[in-house]
Amino acid sequence: MSRYNAREVEPKWQKAWEDAQVFRSIIDRSKPKYYVLEMFPYPSGRIHIGHGRNYVMGDVVARFKRAKGFNVLHPMGWDAFGMPAENAAMEQKSHPAKWTYANIETMKSQLKLLGLSVDWSREFATCDPGYYKHQQKMFLDFLRLGMVARKESNVNWDPVDNTVLANEQVVDGRGWRSGALVEQRKLTQWFFRISDMADELLTAIDGLDRWPDKVRLMQRNWIGRSEGARVTFTLTDAKHTSLEIFTTRPDTLFGASFCAISPDHPITQDLAKSNKKLVDFIAECKRTGNTAAAIEAAEKLGFDTGLRAKHPFIAGHSLPVFVANFVLMEYGLGAIFGCPAHDQRDLDFARKYNLPVIPVVVPTGEDAKTFSVGTEAFTGEGLLANSDFMNGMTVEDAKKDVIAKLEGRGIGKKTITYRLRDWGISRQRYWGCPIPIIHCLSCGPVPVPDRDLPVTLPEDATFDLPGNPLDRHPTWKNVVCPTCGKPARRETDTMDTFVDSSWYFARFCDAHAEGPTNPEAVNYWLPVDQYIGGIEHAILHLLYSRFFVRAMKKAGHAGLSEPFAGLFTQGMITHETYKDQDGKWLFPEEVEKRDGLALKRGTNQAVAIGPVEKMSKSKKNVVPPEAVADTYGVDAARWFMMSDSPPERDSEWSEAGIDGAWRFVQRVWRLVEEALPKLPGFGSSKPDSFSKEAIAIRRIAHRTIDLVSEDLEKFRFNKAVARIFEFINALSEFTPRSDSDQWAMREALEALVMLINPMVPHLSEECWRLLGATTMAVHAPWPKADPALTKVDSVTLAIQIDGKRRDEIELPKDLPAKAAEEAALAREGVLKAIDGRVIKKVIIVPNRIVNIVTEQK
């Protein structure tokens, strides 16, 4: 009896797969294609087991589909541009490229350790000029087609690091690295005009039927469609004669008591030229941070411009126009009318500045004459009042009516507004894809001609100072204008790294294509049939990719609109956290558990066990894959990752859990090894008849094939694992006595070895070989269940008396209701439970339950 030695077996099979180039994919139209992709990693250093779940899940799907006869594409690459590389370069006085490629090398060997069925011939990093040159080409294509804009926008500016910060890099109003108070600045930036596609991106969500509802909802909310109206107010001012506002509640127009415009509104800006106090007010508005807490605490502030707006329906009535800190220039028209009775912000504002509060929608059951609003605005349904021609209407009818009247008079229009803003892609950073533009004083921004692509990053940049190394490079940015030949300046901003990840899945279809994509390959492989990644990308990455593929279609680089037909968002791997007595984080391997106490290994120092959290480098609650592979083997790790929790939920990594998985691996090996000596040879012919026991085990085997196949199909890995355990339990109890029993045992073991193959491929190969196969399990087809053996012919029904379970009965499947009723009523226990009461009715659910309802005394 030998023990299964994962340390020897796993590298052996990995090499065999590689030597045979098993996972190399080519276009093969004789089979259905299946593209499975995990969100590609950022090469941050080393991977830990927490990263592994994502790739293992994809690998299980890839191996399962391959066995089922699909032509599978399962590639891997690197999302390699980004700030951490630049920060590391600053700290280590090195170069981002050096750091990045070194990390890629480390992480690639770590990933290979997991035994992934990846076609490595398609590997690339987004920082390869061979990748980003195509991105530059597409940027220019999009520019020509009007999908790129250059415009001014407000950005978070870190005055110490001299760079723009993303919103998530601003913590409590300060830069996350420098700690400096972040300023709002206006910068001219490049944008992808994603908002032009808002409606299309929104309606197409309905068709993404293999995406989680949660993600679809998040995308819908992010796009944020609102129906409303734009209304033009006439101003009583010689210079500024009108003001256009957006509202979703035109029905409340008669409750208007003021208008408010954004500090960034053109009228505000114009008035500020001659009003020092307004300049101060605008500055004050800018100071309020845009953090959640700041917004919560922020007071509504207004500045009376002195302008008055004529009410569109009430002759002689006019409204004051304020500049207000809560009105955003980026949404709608940057101007609103305030109806305090029916909007909380307007109410807060009105109370502060003593403006009238006139209810115009009255909840049912309230009298219009007495209904009033105190400190809480009424935003519910009701009937219109104090509203002239709308009186008595429902909110919905009133909206339609007032919009028709406004349109009739040419002072309003029904409008749909989206929350989605254009995608600003300029970053004042070195380690990103250069934006292929040349700025010429005479010609303006000029595209870099195709023949000059790629615009590559200069290697001799310096990283010792904050700010953009490209901007301070002595020569790189100095070029001549491609149009007029005069001296000009290169664009020194690089692209947001989300651009890089918006089309990598298309590049994988032919990673060596001459153009951005190879149409034949893209049209064959896309869409991605199964995309797998973290929920944290539910909005940005997935929305940007959906936009980008649409743009690629317009530019002729792709033939479809939706890149990801199926999406699965997997949960994280978590682990306990540990701190020593000085409050320093400890790695799990530094902690030893003895007699229920946690101690620092090699000492008697107590360790504080902290909460279970997502594995992360900063909290040191990570487990390196090498350590797991060495002690237990990666199959045990893979099995544990698939068995513990449903895949969409978080899963806690524990020593006990991986121990259990290791025992499973040993148990399968033992089962096969112990049965082997008496089994008939591989491929021996099926006996003519079987014993009762053999038929029973064959039924279980075939039934398990069906159940596990269905579970894997539906991403229910934890249930597939449970089925396999049940199968193994049944096999352990089965003692073959005859030749035909032995044949049934072999059949069951072969099925078992194939069923576990996607999860524990190395163990499967080794058992497959042990069973006498001469080819690899990776080439073997998925087992097929015999319908004659999966058919169930008897079922156990529960018998309820008055809704309580009192008995159960075994009956032939699909027995008519009448017969089932008679059988149930013949049972002694049932009669005893009925206890002589009159039977009122009997409810029979075929093959499930008999419920006898009696007359209650």
Add this chain to the structure above:
RNA sequence: GGCCCCUUGGCGGAACUGGUAGACGCAACGGACUUAAAAUCCGUCGUUCGCGAGGACGUGCCGGUUCGAGUCCGGCAGGGGCCACCA
């Protein structure tokens, strides 16, 4: 503040469309084997009453619909997620 989701034994979790709650695994406990340990094997394992057969209770809490509710509806509590001054 808005929208959404979740809550089942000591733990992870099963339970198809309203039809036998707790599959399977982990942990724990008792036993066998062993000089001993590991490994392995056998058994117990929601709470409670009963010697037993068996009974009562039980899916966060309160109520409803139903012959029947973990599952559907209303309310509450706790936990989590996304967005956030979006007019």
